Amino acid sequence: MAVYNLRNVGFKIRTKWLLQEINLELPSGKFIALVGSNGAGKTTLLKLLSGELQTSQGYIEFMDKPIVDYSLKSLAHHRAVLSQHRGGNFPFSVQEVVMMGRLVHLDGCKEGPKDNEIVQKALERMDLSSFANRTYSTLSGGEARRVDAARMIVQQTGVYLLDEPTNHLDPKQQVRMLEFCKESVAEGKTVIASLHDLNLASYYADMIVILHQGHLLIAGSPDQVFTSTHIKEAFGLDCNIWRHPSGCPWMVPALGGEDVSDEGMEYDMPVTPELFNHHKRKKTHVIEGESL
Amino acid sequence: MQARYLKSMSVLSLLLPAVLLLCAGLGAYYISPWKIPSILLQQEEGYAVLTMVRFPRVVLAALVGAALAISGACLQGLFRNPLAAPEIIGVSNGAAFGAAIWIVMFSNLMSLQIGLPIAAFLGGVGTVSLLWLVARSSGNFNVVTLILAGIAMNAIAGAGIGLMTFLSDDEQLRTLTFWLLGGFGSATWSMVLLILPFFGIGLFILWSLGSDLNAMSLGESEAFHLGVSIKRLRLKIIFGSALLVGSAVSVAGAIGFVGLVVPHLLRLWIGADHRWLLPASTMGGAMLLVLADLVARTVVIPAEMPVGIVTALVGGPFFLWLLIRYSREVLRGSL
Numbered sequence: 001m002a003v004y005n006l007r008n009v010g011f012k013i014r015t016k017w018l019l020q021e022i023n024l025e026l027p028s029g030k031f032i033a034l035v036g037s038n039g040a041g042k043t044t045l046l047k048l049l050s051g052e053l054q055t056s057q058g059y060i061e062f063m064d065k066p067i068v069d070y071s072l073k074s075l076a077h078h079r080a081v082l083s084q085h086r087g088g089n090f091p092f093s094v095q096e097v098v099m100m101g102r103l104v105h106l107d108g109c110k111e112g113p114k115d116n117e118i119v120q121k122a123l124e125r126m127d128l129s130s131f132a133n134r135t136y137s138t139l140s141g142g143e144a145r146r147v148d149a150a151r152m153i154v155q156q157t158g159v160y161l162l163d164e165p166t167n168h169l170d171p172k173q174q175v176r177m178l179e180f181c182k183e184s185v186a187e188g189k190t191v192i193a194s195l196h197d198l199n200l201a202s203y204y205a206d207m208i209v210i211l212h213q214g215h216l217l218i219a220g221s222p223d224q225v226f227t228s229t230h231i232k233e234a235f236g237l238d239c240n241i242w243r244h245p246s247g248c249p250w251m252v253p254a255l256g257g258e259d260v261s262d263e264g265m266e267y268d269m270p271v272t273p274e275l276f277n278h279h280k281r282k283k284t285h286v287i288e289g290e291s292l
Numbered sequence: 293m294q295a296r297y298l299k300s301m302s303v304l305s306l307l308l309p310a311v312l313l314l315c316a317g318l319g320a321y322y323i324s325p326w327k328i329p330s331i332l333l334q335q336e337e338g339y340a341v342l343t344m345v346r347f348p349r350v351v352l353a354a355l356v357g358a359a360l361a362i363s364g365a366c367l368q369g370l371f372r373n374p375l376a377a378p379e380i381i382g383v384s385n386g387a388a389f390g391a392a393i394w395i396v397m398f399s400n401l402m403s404l405q406i407g408l409p410i411a412a413f414l415g416g417v418g419t420v421s422l423l424w425l426v427a428r429s430s431g432n433f434n435v436v437t438l439i440l441a442g443i444a445m446n447a448i449a450g451a452g453i454g455l456m457t458f459l460s461d462d463e464q465l466r467t468l469t470f471w472l473l474g475g476f477g478s479a480t481w482s483m484v485l486l487i488l489p490f491f492g493i494g495l496f497i498l499w500s501l502g503s504d505l506n507a508m509s510l511g512e513s514e515a516f517h518l519g520v521s522i523k524r525l526r527l528k529i530i531f532g533s534a535l536l537v538g539s540a541v542s543v544a545g546a547i548g549f550v551g552l553v554v555p556h557l558l559r560l561w562i563g564a565d566h567r568w569l570l571p572a573s574t575m576g577g578a579m580l581l582v583l584a585d586l587v588a589r590t591v592v593i594p595a596e597m598p599v600g601i602v603t604a605l606v607g608g609p610f611f612l613w614l615l616i617r618y619s620r621e622v623l624r625g626s627l
Contacts, residue, residue: 052516076519087511089372090564100507104519110567155518 003028003063003159003190004049010057011044018044019214022058026192026207028158031185033201034194036211037235042194043084045211046163049192050081076104080155082162086144094139094147095132098122101151115154122150125180141168149180160184162193166200178204202226202248210234222248300562304575311579312354315586316346320593349479353585353599354578355491356476356544357554359536360384361577364551365558365569366498367420369505370529371427373438374559375614377552378537379607381438382445383419384548387534387541388472389449390415392456395468405482409490413538419445420530474545475599476585483543490539495574497532501525502567509564547600549607550577550584556614 004026011019019041026032034042047053048060051067060067063078070078080101101122102115123129126146131139136147145168152160162181166174174197181191182204195201201208201222208225210217212234218225226249231239238254317325323338323346331338364377371381378384394411401407426441453472460468504525507515512522540547554577555569562572581599584606588599 047513050517052513072516072521073519076517079517081514081517083511083513083517085511085513087372087509087514089374090369090509091559092506092509092564096506096563096565097510100503100510100518103503103507106503 001028002026002061004192005061005064006058007061008058009048009055009060011048011053012056017056017214019048019211020057022216024209024216024219026190028190029185029188030190030206031181031204032190032192032207032209033205034192034209034211035196035198035201035234036217039213040211040234041214042211043163046081046161046192046194050079050161051075073104076155076157078157079159079161080152080157082145082148082152082160082165084163084167086141086148089137092136093132094128094134094136095119095123097136097147098128098150098154101154104155118154118156119150122153125153126150142170142173145169145177146173149177158189160189160191160193162191164194164196166195166197174200198226198231198251199244202250203244203246226251297562297565297568301568301572304572308575308579311582312350315582316342316350318586319346319590348481348484349476349585350582352479352484352487352543353476353582355484355487356540356547357550357577357579357581357584358574359491359494359540359577360547360550361554361573361580362495362498362570363533363536364577365555365566365573366501366505366529366533367551368555369501369508369566370526371423371438372509372511374556375552375611375618376438377549377555378416378533379546379548379551380611381419381423381442382449383416383423383533383537384541384546384551385446385449385453386419387412387416387538388546389452389456390418390538391471391542392453392468395471396456396460396464399464399467405486409487409539409542411538412542413490413534415449416534416538416541417530419449420534424526424530472545473598474547475588475596476544477589477596479543487539487543490535494532494535494539497528498536499570499574501528501532502565502570505566505570506564509566545600547581547603549603549611550581552614553607553610554580556610 002025004024006022006024006026009019009022009024010017022045034045036042044053048055049062049067051062051070051072054068062070067075098119099111099115102111102118106115120129123132126149128143128146128150131143131147136144139147145165149165152162160181165177165181169177178200181193184191185206193205195205205222207219208222209219210225210230217234218230226241228239228241231237231241231251239251240254242250242252244250313325313328317323317328321338321341323331323342327336327338328342330336331342360378363383367376367378367381367383368374370376391408391412393415394407398407398411423441423445426437457465457468504515504520507518507520508522508525510518515525516522537551555573558569558572558576562568581603584602585599588597588602591597
C-alpha cells in the first residue's frame with residue numbers, strides 16, 4: 001500500500017518551478033531517502049508531503065485521500081515532521097518542548113500522567129533523560145535535534161517526515177539518528193527523510209529517490225539507483241561504486257580524477273590496505289589492458 | 293514542573309487582592325487596609341472616598357495593567373520575541389492615534405462614550421496587522437527589524453496624533469490634551485463599566501491561546517506540523533490584543549512598559565509555558581500598574597505625577613537591561 005501517491009506534482013513560486021512532473025508512489029512501512037544536490041527540491045517535496053505547501057499542479061494523495069482534504073488536526077494525527085529550523089527565544093525546558101508534541105492529543109486539556117509517561121519514554125529513547133530540566137534554547141545543535149526527534153515520537157503518528165535529520169550531528173549521533181529511523185520502520189512506521197550522505201542513505205534506506213533540478217531522476221532500491229551514471233547526472237560527481245560488506249552499494253568519489261566505473265560492485269569493500277592495493281592494481285591493469 | 297507552576301500561581305492570586313486593598317487604603321487620605329471591610333459594611337467615615345474615588349481608580353488601574361501585560365505576553369508569543377510589547381512596537385500609540393481621530397474628527401459624537409474605545413481598538417488592529425505584514429514580507433523577523441518597525445509605527449502614530457492636534461479647535465484640543473496626559477486621576481465607575489466588555493472579550497480570546505502559543509515558540513512551520521492554525525491564532529491575537537490595548541489606552545492614555553516588563557519578569561520566575569504565563573501576566577500586570585499608580589499619586593502629595601512617568605522610570609532602564617542581555621543574540625542574528 002502506498003502512503004503517498006504523487007501524480008504529476010509541480011510546485012512553483014511566481015514563475016519559477018521548484019518541482020515539476022513528479023510521479024511517485026511511496027510505499028508504507030519503508031525507510032525512504034530523498035537525495036539530490038542543494039536546491040534539487042528535497043525540502044520543497046517534504047513540505048508538500050507535510051501539507052505545509054500546496055501543489056501548483058497535479059495532486060498528492062495521502063493514505064488514499066487527497067492531502068488537501070485533511071484538516072490540520074487530522075494531519076497532525078497522521079504525520080510528524082522534524083524540520084531543520086530550531087525555534088526558542090523563550091526559556092522552555094526540554095521536557096516542555098517535548099510535551100508540545102502532545103498538543104493535538106491534549107486538545108486544550110492539561111497533560112495527564114499518561115502524557116508524562118509517553119514523554120519520559122521518548123526522552124529515554126533519545127538518551128535525554130538527564131536533560132529533561134535543561135533549557136531548550138541553551139542546548140547544542142545536536143542535542144536540540146534529539147529533543148526535536150523526541151517531540152516527533154510523542155506525536156504518535158504513522159508517518160515521519162525528516163528534513164536532513166543528520167545535520168549538525170557528529171558521526172556517532174548521525175548513525176544513532178538513522179538507527180532510530182530504522183527502528184521506527186521496524187515498528188511499522190513510514191520514514192521519509194532527506195539525506196546528504198549517500199552512503200548512509202544506501203546502508204539504511206529501503207528506497208532512494210533522487211531529485212535533480214526539480215525533477216525526479218530515478219526512484220528505486222539503492223542497488224537500482226546508486227550507479228555512477230546517476231550520481232554523475234544528479235551531483236556532477238565522479239564516483240566509484242563499491243559494495244559494502246552488508247551488500248549495499250558504497251560510493252567512493254574519484255578524487256584523483258581516475259576513471260570511474262561500477263565494476264567495483266563486483267567486489268566487496270576493500271577492508272585492509274593490502275586488499276585495497278590489490279584492488280587498485282587489478283583495476284589499473286584492466287584499464288591498461290583496454291587502452292592497449 | 294506542575295507543582296512549581298501551581299505554587300507561583302497561588303502566590304500571585306493571594307498577592308493580588310492584598311495589593312488592591314492596600315492601594316485602596318493608602319493615599320493622601322489614609323485608610324487602614326484592615327478597616328476597609330468594616331468601613332464598607334457600616335458606611336463609616338471614609339466610605340465615600342473608598343467607593344467613589346479609590347475603588348474605581350484601583351480597579352481601573354488593575355484592568356488596564358492586566359490588559360497591557362497579557363497583550364504584551366501574547367504579542368511576544370506571536371512575534372516569537374521577548375522584546376515585542378504593545379508600547380515598543382507601536383500598538384499603544386496606534387490605538388492612541390485611533391482615539392485622537394475620534395476626539396477630533398467626531399467631536400459632535402463625543403457623548404457616545406463607547407466610540408473612544410472602539411476607535412482605539414481600530415487603531416490597534418491597524419497597527420498590529422501592518423506589523424504582521426512587515427514581519428511576513430521580511431521573512432525572518434528578528435529583534436532589530438521588530439524594533440525598527442516599532443520606531444516607524446510610533447513615528448506614524450505620533451505624526452497622526454500631531455496632525456489631529458493641529459486640526460483640532462480649542463474645545464477639542466482641551467479634551468485631547470487632557471486625555472493624552474493619561475493616568476487614572478479621573479477614574480470613575482462608568483469608565484470601568486465602559487471598558488469591561490472589551491476587557492472581558494479580549495481576555496476570553498487570549499486566555500485560551502496558551503498551548504498554541506507554546507507551539508508557536510518553536511516556529512511557524514513547527515506549530516503548523518503540530519496542528520495549530522497559524523492564521524486563526526494570528527487573527528485572535530491581533531483582535532484580542534487590540535481590544536485590550538485599545539480599551540486600556542482609551543481610558544488611561546498610552547502607558548508604557550507594562551506589557552514589556554511584566555511577562556518578562558514572570559517568565560524568569562514561573563517559566564515560559566504560556567498556559568500559566570498568560571493568567572500570571574494578567575494578575576502581575578494588574579498589581580504592577582496599581583502599585584505604579586500608588587507611587588504616582590502619593591510621591592508628591594497633594595499633587596499627582598502622571599503614572600506614565602513612573603512606569604517609564606521603571607521600564608526604561610529595564611528595557612536597556614534587556615537589550616544588553618540579548619545583545620549577543622541580536623548580533624548573532626538569532627533573535
